[in-house]
Amino acid sequence: xxxxxxxxxxxxxxxxxxxxxxxxxxxxxxxxxxxxxxxxxxxxxxxxxxxxxxxxxxxxxxxxxxxxxxxxxxxxxxxxxxxxxxxx
Amino acid sequence: xxxxxxxxxxxxxxxxxxxxxxxxxxxxxxxxxxxxxxxxxxxxxxxxxxxxxxxxxxxxxxxxxxxxxxxxxxxxxxxxxxxxxxxx
Numbered sequence: 032x033x034x035x036x037x038x039x040x041x042x043x044x045x046x047x048x049x050x051x052x053x054x055x056x057x058x059x060x061x062x063x064x065x066x067x068x069x070x071x072x073x074x075x076x077x078x079x080x081x082x083x084x085x086x087x088x089x090x091x092x093x094x095x096x097x098x099x100x101x102x103x104x105x106x107x108x109x110x111x112x113x114x115x116x117x118x119x
Numbered sequence: 120x121x122x123x124x125x126x127x128x129x130x131x132x133x134x135x136x137x138x139x140x141x142x143x144x145x146x147x148x149x150x151x152x153x154x155x156x157x158x159x160x161x162x163x164x165x166x167x168x169x170x171x172x173x174x175x176x177x178x179x180x181x182x183x184x185x186x187x188x189x190x191x192x193x194x195x196x197x198x199x200x201x202x203x204x205x206x207x
Binding site for chain 1: 139144145149151152161173174
């Protein structure tokens, strides 16, 4: 796919010195049937709720980027996780 | 971030002539605390369950790629959605 390589190459761009846990989620949807309403904005909320079962997520630390055009739509969630204290 | 650009550029690689809906999900986790067990394999199942609320997903059509190293882990889900018939 090549996309994992992109994630890997991002590792060395300014993040090496920061001891933060970060979680990044990307959803890409190729839509063959373009007249159907998108469910990605709703999906975003549900994915966040699932993640919050596993790690403490401060909603202020979630940045969301949603884009769409005729053929595809993209949802990007970037989450900076708080320090490990208090997490099970 | 630049990652959306990667998704976009993938659009033209062999998929233009195929009228299939595809959903791709990538989760990347930079782990500052590496001694904690990963929750991504469990997260994978829950994300799939959330998606199945919105679209019919044939589990045979889901390919999963999970990789980890010392600093990061990656979860990649590639889903080919069935034809629109039967979906609400």
